[in-house]
Amino acid sequence: MKKAISFVLCIYCLTFQLASAQENNAALVPLPSLDDFTKGEDGWSFGLGFGIEYETAYEGSDEFGLELQPAGAVQWRSGDNIFYFAGEAFGWRGLQGEKWLLEALLGFEEGREEGDSDDGNLDGLGEQDEGFELVLQARRSFTDDWRYWLVSRVVTGGDGNLGLFGIGRRFGDQTDGTGHEINLVAVFHDSEYANRGFGINAEQAQASGLAATTLSGGLRSIGVDYSFRHYINDNWQLYGEALFEYYSSDVQDSPIARSDYETEVGIGLIYIF
Known part of the structure; x- marks a missing residue:
């Protein structure tokens, strides 16, 4: 939690130090968590970059590591509609009226491998299928400027269902998708999804001990998640994110x-063509 707070403070400092060339063109929805490379114009847009993430090795792990990740999308x-391809996901998001944002995407889930734990904590649990x-996501704004x-x-997929519900707030008056955003959420899962991540069947118990x-x-x-986005100039964009999720007692057991x-x-850079 201290690392996430420190990251947020560093990003705020960096925001005021960088020379900003903020775009006046409106994003589809002015939320930093949603990348929009179109600059308010219809047609094709493209962003390419990379990010560095410091994260847990797998869900429930006490091991951490750095990972280099590609960033960007073809849009x-x-x-009021954007179709996109981003890494291993195809998706659509659309603005309905002025206060509803709907989104649907099909993404690839890599699963979990025993080798994800360098300490051998997953030995005997086997590999999870990819x-x-x-x-499916929906956001409903309380205000015309998407402040709250x-x-x-x-x-949903072949291994259960997960649902998330929460509230969010945007900071700053920009309409180009830059600024700061924070969400407070509660996450629920069905038994199939819960046991995929944290269950141990009889065969796994025997093999793992x-x-x-x-x-x-x-x-x-x-949990709470934070997003940041900032234009360094007309083409370069800086982004950052931080996530903290506190498990329920059932998961902790x-x-x-x-x-x-x-x-x-995570923090990264994207070049917008």
């Missing part, structure tokens, strides 16, 4: 959850 805008997940909103998200564990559905965690929380901090 096509038509009025697959695709469908993500409600957010909901559903993630860990106690057999079966979880029921319900509250998974409460799983032998896989060697920590009571999960956290992630």
Whole structure:
């Protein structure tokens, strides 16, 4: 948690030190968590860059590491709709009226491998299959300028369902998608999704030496996430994010959850063509 707070403070300092060339063109929705490279214009847009993330090795891990990640997307805008391809995800987001933002994407889930733990904490648990997940999201703003909103998200695939519900706030008056944003959320999962991440069946228990564990559905965690976006000049964009998720007591009781929380901090650069 201290790392996430320090990261936020550093980003705020960096915001005032950089020479900003803020775009006046309006983004589809002026939220820093949603990349929009179109600069308010219909047609194709393209952003390419990289980010560095400091995060837990897997869900429930007490091991941390740095990882270099590609960043950016290919986007096509038509009025109040953006279709995009970003890494391993295809998606659409659309503005309905002035206060509803709907989004749907199909993404690739890498799964979990025993080798994700350098300390051998996953030995005997086997490999989890890779697959695709469908993500549906809706945000409903309380104001015309998207200062406050409600957010909901559903993630579904071949291994259960996860739901997220929360509230958010945007800081700054920019309409180009830059500034700061924070969300407070509660996350729920069904039993199938819960046991994929934190359950241990009889065969895994025998192979790993860990106690057999079966979880029921319900509250998974409460969390807070922060997003930052800033134009350095007409083409270069700086972004940052921080996430802190505190697990429910049911998840904490799983032998896989060697920590009571999960956290992630990232920063990156994107060049907009």
